[in-house]
Amino acid sequence: MIFLQPRTSVPLYVTLLVPVISVLATLIAGGLIFAVLGYAPLPALYEFFIAPLSRPDQFGNLLVKACPLIIIGTGLVFCYRANIWNIGAEGQLIAGAVGAGGLALSFPDTTSVFLLPGMAVCAILSGALWAAIPALCKVWFRTNEILVSLMLTYVAALLIDWIVRGPWRDPMSFGFPLTPYYPDAGLISALHLPFIGRLGQLHWGVPVALLIAVAGYFFLSRMLGGFQVKLMGDAPRAGTFAGFSPNRVTIGVLLASGGLAGLAGMIEVSANIGQLQPNISFGYGFTAIIVAFLARLNPLAVIVAGLVVALAELGGDTAQISMAIPKVVTGIFKGILLFFLLAGETLTRFQPVWVDQTGKFSKKGQKTI
Amino acid sequence: MLTMSLMKDIKLGGSIRLMPKPSSPAKEHLLVARHVTKSFGTFVANDDVNFTLGAGELHALLGENGAGKSTFVKMIYGLLQPDSGGFEWQGRPVHISNPQQARAMGIGMVFQHFSLFDSLTVAENIELALPETMNREQLRTLIRTRSDDYGIPLDPDSMVADLSVGQQQRVEIVRCLLQDPSLLIMDEPTSVLTPQETDQLFDVLRRLASSGCAVLFISHKLDEIKKLTSRATILRGGRNVAEVETAEKTTHQMAELMVGETVDAVKSGTGPVNGEVLFSVTALSREAHGPFDVPLEAISFAARSGEILGIAGIAGNGQDELMSALSGEWRGQQKGVIWVGQTDVSQLGPQHRRHHKICFIPEERNGHAAVPQMRLSENALLTGFQDDGMVKAGMVKQQAILSRAELISVTFDVRRPLADPHAAALSGGNLQKFVVGREIIKQPRVLIVAQPTWGVDVGAATFIRQTMIELAAAGSAVVVISQDLEEIFAISNRIAVLSAGRLSEPQPAAQMTSQAVGLLMGGVHLSDDIDSLRAEGG
Known part of the structure; x- marks a missing residue:
């Protein structure tokens, strides 16, 4: 029989090495899958993981792809740390985009510098409002936030669909379900880096995302509010005993993650699309769930996890274009990666011990005491 | 290799040990x-x-x-x-x-x-x-x-x-x-x-x-x-x-x-004391909310400066419900039910009650009184976040909580594998010493504690009981809710019994016998009967 025995101490280099090994294992397993599917493994892997980074501008695109994942992932980390399972970030993202779009479309001719911050505020409020529904239902009626937040995602998707086909449709769109373009003041401009200039589609949303992740880390590890969040997740009775209100934490983390998802929706539209359309997100709200878990619910690690997952997404596009590999392979890669990362994480924390029938350890060099 | 030699030692030790002699x-x-x-x-x-x-x-x-x-x-x-x-x-x-x-x-x-x-x-x-x-x-x-x-x-x-x-x-x-x-x-x-x-x-x-x-x-x-x-x-x-x-x-x-170690006896508590009333409960009632809740019926008692009031009773007679009502984790609608000195704290949550220098130690160490997954310093923050210098502008002062955890550990002999380990790394006895020490170090006027020595080794239990006796001797009021009759008799000045959600009139410990307590545990509530019980028991 195999038992998992907690390791007493783990050297730092092991902690750092394990994700690298997990990624390598993913590459090997992925190569095998390509071989089975009839593609040459090495070129396919190249298209998936190297080609997206072969030019500097591609690195900019990677950051752009990771931007909403990092913002939403940070918010979800708060929720999941508190044992609140917000699965509806996708809906909150859409709500945020609609809220910001409403403001931008109300002032089609404005050149005010306040429009963009105003849209950010609207997006955060709309996303938070969308998340407030599962929060208040949970607090008042003890409903399950997983179901309510998930179902509200479909409501949000239908809402934006109706809006762009109905009340907000651009009369000049030839019947396409699109709103008018936002005024320029409502768009997020490209980021010009010193000495390099523009890097792909890199925009100002990316540094904002990084800042949010760092601030999230600071909040969780250093502030009393973060302590309350962790407490509610680890030991809710202890939280109540300390005098913190579980309801307030429930509402707080849901509003925070809803607000951040809303902000991500606004940034996505203002930086990349410029108008509302039926599909503004590529499932970022759902993918961010994987990101939060890959990051082991640590906001700083969300940055790295966001980039890794974004790479797989980007590589999927490249491979589809150049080698006609179906896009669903991206999903398989995400799954394999998740598997190896979680396995690596488990093996970092626990040591497998083989125990034979008589209860004696058969593994050589196993310390029993 | 290490394993093998260890295993051998153990086997050897086992085989050379003398077999116990059967009595007949x-x-x-x-x-x-x-x-x-x-x-x-x-x-x-x-x-x-x-x-x-x-x-x-x-x-x-x-x-x-x-x-x-x-x-x-x-x-x-x-x-x-x-x-x-x-x-x-x-x-x-x-x-x-x-x-x-x-x-x-x-x-x-x-x-x-x-x-x-x-x-x-x-x-x-x-x-x-x-x-x-x-x-x-x-x-x-x-x-x-x-x-x-x-x-x-x-x-x-x-x-x-x-x-x-x-x-x-x-x-x-x-x-x-x-x-x-x-x-x-x-x-x-x-x-x-x-x-x-x-x-x-x-x-x-x-x-x-x-x-x-x-x-x-x-x-x-x-x-x-x-x-x-x-x-x-x-x-x-x-x-x-x-x-x-x-x-x-x-x-x-x-x-x-x-x-496997020598056990010191607790220095026993003093007789009845007549200090001022520091904590009182008047007609505290609580309805059962779930099928496993025990309703509390008109519970009244007062704890005086310098005394330990023991509340005996078998588990499941309302101890958890009473504790959460006293700590403020559960609050009823009524006012004027729970008093610290002259202040009505009935409507206050635990953190506001602590402002009145009343501290609580719930029965369950893991996940209630302490968080196993968190470090000792964070566990010190759990009930210490309102104290001076611990939190400023929402920021937790790392140095302050570390030194608080260190102070508790040193003062109360908490043996740790590291300077600031996760609470789960401590043995039950040491974690309980930490949890008790965390509250006592705040020098509370009133300490309310449930099952203070549940599942801890005899050495730690003796230490914890001694600590509570010293706190009472210094002028605080201590209320101990315990199922352990031996413990109740060892440290209490007065004893009351909780049975089916009702509390008997507290009596001086010297006048109580374990038989009288036992009858009260069995559900005899009328205080008139106590004298006759006492006569029978004595």
């Missing part, structure tokens, strides 16, 4: 265990245990929580199989592979947690456990006669739900007796009983033994073991450390064998 070699051995070893993963629960039991013998298995008592008897009852070593039953080696086989051999077992269906009658419950079906009328007669024989009359037609815990235990015993066992194993049977019920149980067990049925009695309560049994096998850390004639050892000596 002439008597035939009913059960012999030889070199029984059982591990769960990497944890060795029983390590080379040798054991003999004579027919008709009252034998105790003594040890602290986690010493391996339950594992050992589960192997006798066939619920577990030893990894190595084995048993001899009536002189023949046996392999007991399941409880059915154990019962067929004549081994019965009554578990700490009963396996009865509340909604069925006594007869129906017993019928379910019989190996073959029996005429219902015959069975009812059998239950009547058999239970009468042993002085524990049972009505076969009463619903189990309507029976007291002690009566339910009798159903379990009678169920075993119907199969004419030669050995009855009782796992911590007195932990759910009042002193009176315990005495009745002991009578039954003695009668059983005199009729030839051996009883293996598992307990960690030394007084009971001395009272009931002639021999005791003492387990410590999974190993059989001693086998003693209970008449030849004092409880103190047995305690030392059980915990």
